[in-house]
Amino acid sequence: MGDVFLQLDGIKKSFGGVHALKGVDLEVRLGEVHCLAGENGCGKSTLIKVISGVHDATEGTIIIEGKKINKLTPIDAIKMGIQVIYQDFAIFPNLTVAENIAMNQALMTGAKRMDWKKARILAKEAMERIGVNIDPDVLVERLSVANKQIVAICRAIMNDAKLVILDEPTTALTAKEVERLNEIIINLKNKNIAVVIVNHKLDEIYQIAEKLTVLRNGKNVAHGLIEEFDRQRFIKCLTGREIEEALYRPEESKEEILRVEHYTKKGAFEDISFNLHKGDVLGITGLLGSGRGEIGDALFGLAPAESGTVLLNEKKIMIKSVQDAVKHKIAYVPEDRLTQGLFLERSIEDNTIAASVKKYFNQFKLDHAAMLETTKMWIQKIGCVASSPQAPINTLSGGNAQKVVIAKWLNTEPDLIILNGPTVGVDIGAKADIHKILHELASQGVGVIIISDDLSEIIHNCNKVIVLQNGRIVAKESSKDLDEAKLSALLSSEINKRGGH
Amino acid sequence: MHKKVKQIVSSNEMIVAYMIIGLSLIIGIVNPIFFGPQTGISLVRAMLVTLIFAIAEMLVIVSGGIDVSFPAVACMSLYATIKFMNAFEIDSALFAFAMAGGIGLGFGFINAVLISKVKIPPLIATLGVSSLVNGATLAFLGAKDISKIPPNVDRLSQQFIYTYINQDGIKYSLTILVLIPIVLYILGYFILKHTMLGRGIYAIGGDKNAARIAGFSITKIQFIVYMTAGLLAGIGGMTYTILMRQASPQVLMGSEMMVIAAVVIGGTRITGGHGTVFGTILGVTLIALVQNNLIMLGIPTHFQTFIVGLIIVIGTVITSIRVRHIEAKAKI
Amino acid sequence: GCGTVESSQGTSSDSNTSSNSSAPSTDGGDSKGEEKDYKIAVVPKLTSIAWFQRMEVGVKEYAKETGVDAFYTGPSEGDGALQAQVIEDLIAQDVDAICVVPFSTESLEPVLKKARDAGIVVIAHEASGMENIDYDIEAFDNDEYGRHFMEKLGEITGGEGEYILEVGALTSQSHNQWVDASRALQEEKFPNMKVYGDKIETADDQSTSYNKVKEVLTANPSIAAIQGSAMADVAGAALAVEELGLAGKVKIAGTSLVSVSGKYVENGTIDMISFWDPALAGKAMIELALKVLNEEDVTTGLNLGIEGYDNLTLTDKVLTGQAWIDVTKDNVNDPAYDF
Amino acid sequence: MEKMKTQIKKIDKNIMGLIIIAVLITLVMGILQPKAFLSVKNFQGMGSQFPEFGILAFGMMLAMISGGIDLSLVGIANLSGIVGAIVMVAMGGTLPAMLIGILCALVVGAICGAFNGFFIGYLRIPAMLVTLCGLQLYTGIGLIITKGPAITGLPQSFTLLTNGTVLGIPVPVVIFAIVVVMMCFLMKSTTYGKELCFMGSNHIASRYAGINNLKVTMITYMTSGVLGAISGILMVSHYNSAKSDYGSSYTLLTLLIAVLGGTHPDGGKGKVIGVTLAIIVLQLVSSAFNILRVNAFIKTCVWGLILIVVMVATHLIERKKVTR
Ligand SMILES: Nc1ncnc2c1ncn2[C@@H]1O[C@H](COP(=O)(O)OP(=O)(O)OP(=O)(O)O)[C@@H](O)[C@H]1O
């Protein structure tokens, strides 16, 4: 293995009061494939953004090729040969595929001119390398999530980088595309390029990684060669626990809460049918862009379905808008807590009552005292650690904030609650708390649907699972018959060919 | 290939073009005099200054901002320049443009500092600067119209590159100043399309965060954009002065509305990231056509404010609905 | 008084009576010795145009020369609401008299009523129809002023051909009065001339005037004369005429200032411009206010001791002078008119 | 508890600042021009001026809290004033005629606001664009109705609405006070007020929280329109006439007031009390300038300067807070 390319010592990073990184060390050598692992929200992406100059570390040193770097900017990092595929892609929706792919190269060389011809050629070449073919002149805003991810990958691999970082690059890819990507990674490695890859899927990690660094809660917990980690040790490092979580396996009930039939929205999902009995927790999973989130959005009226029927508690209901959904007592915990779930600058109290303001309007005015009471009640009930109900929500840690988002909906006393990624960026303790709350709800007769790509979460907490690919159901299973490996295979098997390329 | 043709025919630009053609036909049918070279010449002259402001505004809007201070900046630039030149008996067209442009550049710099460094929302920052500059012009430079333009500068208004004489012996002359927007638009097209700076302007308008991560210097690009807008405001102001052969400290105030409307109708998304030079020309043409030919259509004067407003609303709504349509289209 | 009634002849250049130094002459101002310290405000339509800045010059001069606390204050934009607010403030300050050039006469009636109820003397200018004023002072008789343009145009066109009339706004009372009187005279005295189309509205904007005149000349190349009303009308018209190569062929006359249209007068594209001196109008208003405050008689024949306002005619509440000035190629370079 | 204290401190900073400025101006003017500035008459004079643009400023505040802006307020004020005036004149100027005229004006204001709200909330065209177009349209309609000149011939008694006093307090101030109380109630004690703040803070999250953004937007701009109409009625009464271009300089002023009063340009934050104080401060500055006979252009200049300085100061304070 080659020389040390990058060395991080005691990196700390906080956002306002949230400590995302609490002293992380990392060493990356040229020609190695280094896997960065850790649960959702442990700080992997933040660490990557520190390496690529997007975030300034609050403390700690960065040494690149033996030189200590005082201030790293994105363009410096690119010039030093660091290329990144960001988790959120960081591509330009308003520019063409070719431009997006060629942009970094041009910026790195400090080109003044935009060479369209060259950009197209470069884009074509890069796409050929991973065996895809997207029209280079189309605007990226027209692309599906999977194709956007491919554009981001193309952009990173086409340069003569020394370090390529891939932050969860396969969340939207099919098995075949993952294979291609792995080949490319091996290729890079053979060219003595360092590769850092973030991944949640154990199988993929074992396939490709040579070295492993595990983070938990913003700190290193383990590192070493991949051979030193068997699955059990790996999982223990990730979660910090020896024993697996108890499985949620309720008794079968005949009482139906929700029935969805032939639910269809063009371009998102097609012919979706499933039902949910009392006590059930239903899991919906699939790759990024498989339509898993869109089903949640449709059931909540954000982007209504075009056809199909929904029966809630045996009554047929129409969901054409969010207001319809709210009227029928459907609640929705969205995927992106920061932008969709929280009013960041507002208080915990405001965030708790946001979905149920109307309840507090009586005798021609809002009952502020009752609001405060409710908030205090929920803070206690969900075990939220907060200094005061008046504190702005952005002073809370991720887990506590997520609990408030859930409390916001529980305060509306819903009949059906849909949670899209309920524990992303939440630590173990809070995660378990949240899962407990969900199990309780289910046993009280509230319909619970968890949409997630965290396979262990699905297997542990749902008694029924549906797996989506390209907007269609490819498997409906009882989780009794499932384990992570089987589920993972279902996710990226090519049962349903993707259109477009 | 067929796909490309379809794309072009249904593009935003073409929709504006259809509106222009339709409107021209209506005007021409009501008043056949409309169809003649003189219409083109008059229209170009009426659009000339707006074109200069419009490309500046388009630049700013594409970068994700907005600038409502350009009328005030243009007035200050033109007025201060002419006053200065008269006082010191400087008589050079080049100097006039340089000084006016320089003053504009200076205010563009202030805008840039407020927006890029202090992070004031662009609308509010430029509104404040507008008020400041306008008040300062009147308070410290005076309010009197100046018709004494230095001869070499004034002479530009009498230089023509093409003259058409109709059967009645009336001359229609295309002023040489039309070269300014022509050069600006060609330059603008080239820079926006074929330089990294230009692509950077689109990039920061499309996604500031992604642009920062990709390594664009947002501050630098914003400074360039707002300073260019200031520079063009100054040049536009001077052009206006030469065309009207008079320097007044207030004339252009209130023209921002029409310019922004023209840019938006031309397909530039007010949210940033999208917009073309060609579309901007079409947007300006459409508005100029409406503004300057309502008399030919026999529409009473007191209806004109409303009609112009209505056309702008229609244009804006069409553009916005198209954006929604594109967003809702199935992804590939 | 120095008696320069420069009406229809308008050629005598009188450079000896340089108007910006002409303080009220002593015979008109002898009553001022005994007065108490009056505070008199002059409120223009808006302060941001040359016309009213010239008025400010007059007010300042007057204050300096006589020691009366006369001051000039007004809104920076043409907005009836703003002007009313300035007057509200003046009422609160207990001024003795308000001299005002209303931007919009209707919007000022209530607030001027308030002023008069508070015992403040109100003198208006260019607002002959107003109710809540003590007196309105007009520089001249509007009909007479309008007619004198047609006299000139008729003379230089030889009484032949079509002509157009421009007004700043169709709603402007004085502009309409001028062009109507002008047209009436033409029908009577120059039967071979003919007005073309409607009055053209220019919104007091030079480029509007330019564009519209151009449009009309395109549609009808046989236009022989143009009469303008707003300050920018003839300048815009002259620009259009020059550009279309019609200079000399189309005769132009109208209200304007030397600073606006001087160069077109100089090169002959415009044949004559007329105006009254806002500085003198400002002085006349203050002088009249003083007379009212001192309870002097205000009757026909009143002499304010200011050029053009030395033999006023009183009808109703309106005092009319003969204070217009004609500028042609011959006297355009007179420094006295340089504003 | 700690946090609550710091928060109270934070709120008060803006309001304290405004109070200090107001006191300072009064003090300085009290020393420079005691007779002119501190007189009852002067305060009465101020009282008949600020309600017009003050009420407009509340409309601007609402729009800004919602995350938008309303540049069409002056257009709405004039259009509703014109319609109200026409109805009054046509119906003969009796008391019922006046009431119906006022009602019509309010309805027109609400309709214009609904138009804005529809385009902003339903078609999701940026508020700045919609209201800029709206200004042009409403002014244009006003012009079509009046054909240019002012509408006059209003009942003389109607001028009492703004030119009269109650116990020495100018009637407009009374109306203004009622509006302030109603705005306080709207913002503090109604579901709408709460939902408005939510939508302004994060319109995506508010949608995900089941808040009907379209409805909130519609109510916001309709209320804004009604406030515009109230201001329009005041202007009709104040000037005893209606025209399409009264108060054309108020747009910048209302924006300035809203920002000065602590309304956040990105939405979500704004206080009725802050805006009320800002209105008073601006009126004091304006009156002081007039008494000191400061050139009106300097005033335009200073408005712009204040706007920029306030924004820069806020920025600096906020940055200090973050680094701390
Ligand atoms: N600005 C703040 N003021 C007061 N307390 C704060 C502030 N920010 C964070 N805290 C508290 O400090 C603790 C540490 O926050 P941090 O975000 O690091 O938590 P965490 O360990 O990552 O938890 P989680 O896993 O829930 O995200 C939390 O209990 C949080 O409530």
Ligand SMILES: Nc1ncnc2c1ncn2[C@@H]1O[C@H](COP(=O)(O)OP(=O)(O)OP(=O)(O)O)[C@@H](O)[C@H]1O
């Ligand atoms: N810009 C930000 N502002 C505030 N908090 C942030 C910001 N970015 C990240 N965080 C917080 O920092 C923590 C670490 O986030 P990070 O994105 O690095 O996690 P991750 O390990 O990449 O998780 P995942 O596996 O879900 O991608 C989270 O609690 C997150 O909420």
Ligand SMILES: [Mg+2]
């Ligand atoms: Mg991550």
Ligand SMILES: [Mg+2]
């Ligand atoms: Mg955390």
